[in-house]
Amino acid sequence: MDLRLDHICGNEHAKRAAEVAIVGYHSILFLGTQNSEAGALAKITRWAQAECTKRYAEVRSESMSLCPCGLPEDMCCCDNEAIKLHQNKIASAPTDIKVIVARPRTEKIMRWVAQEWIDGEPDEIIKDRIDEARERLRPPFVVDSAMQLLEVAARQLGLEPSQTKSVVSVAVTIAQMAGSERVDAAHMAEAIQYQWRPG
Ligand SMILES: [Zn+2]
Numbered sequence: 001m002d003l004r005l006d007h008i009c010g011n012e013h014a015k016r017a018a019e020v021a022i023v024g025y026h027s028i029l030f031l032g033t034q035n036s037e038a039g040a041l042a043k044i045t046r047w048a049q050a051e052c053t054k055r056y057a058e059v060r061s062e063s064m065s066l067c068p069c070g071l072p073e074d075m076c077c078c079d080n081e082a083i084k085l086h087q088n089k090i091a092s093a094p095t096d097i098k099v100i101v102a103r104p105r106t107e108k109i110m111r112w113v114a115q116e117w118i119d120g121e122p123d124e125i126i127k128d129r130i131d132e133a134r135e136r137l138r139p140p141f142v143v144d145s146a147m148q149l150l151e152v153a154a155r156q157l158g159l160e161p162s163q164t165k166s167v168v169s170v171a172v173t174i175a176q177m178a179g180s181e182r183v184d185a186a187h188m189a190e191a192i193q194y195q196w197r198p199g
Pocket residue numbers: 067068069070071076077078
């Protein structure tokens with residue numbers, strides 16, 4: 001397998017989440033069925049994190065299915081209670097970023113095949129951006145509107161202290177990637193979005 005993000009079909013939002021996890025060395029959980037790109041994304045992220053930090057021992061990037069059986073929704077026979085329990089466990093897991101990896105549309109898959117398994121930005125560009133972001137200072141200042149957003153999310157999602165800490169830490173990384181000197185509401189909003197909850 002090629003350990004390259006540009007070999008992943010579609011799932012731009014998951015690739016973006018992987019980039020955030022690599023820059024900030026955040027733990028990340030890719031949520032997809034057993035045949036999805038979730039496993040590959042976890043492997044790529046883990047590899048890139050180890051490359052950047054030389055901390056091989058700690059596994060920070062994993063993949064998991066949204067259902068105990070790991071099958072796509074149309075093939076799954078799990079009962080609702082079992083699915084609910086499984087998903088609640090995922091939601092309460094102390095992972096900084098949780099992101100859904102979905103099956104791309106067939107047209108998208110066919111385009112990827114025609115482009116010889118390449119999709120999206122080339123890894124050389126992504127890697128340069130990661131290196132640049134990592135050299136920048138982490139912005140120490142969180143604006144009021146971002147704090148207000150965090151408070152609303154903490155209340156609505158029932159965030160535990162550790163999860164609240166994760167959100168702020170991820171938001172700081174996102175601001176760092178944007179080259180911002182402060183954490184704005186938009187950075188916080190993206191970080192909150194990575195605290196996945198069952199629909
Ligand atoms: Zn199932």
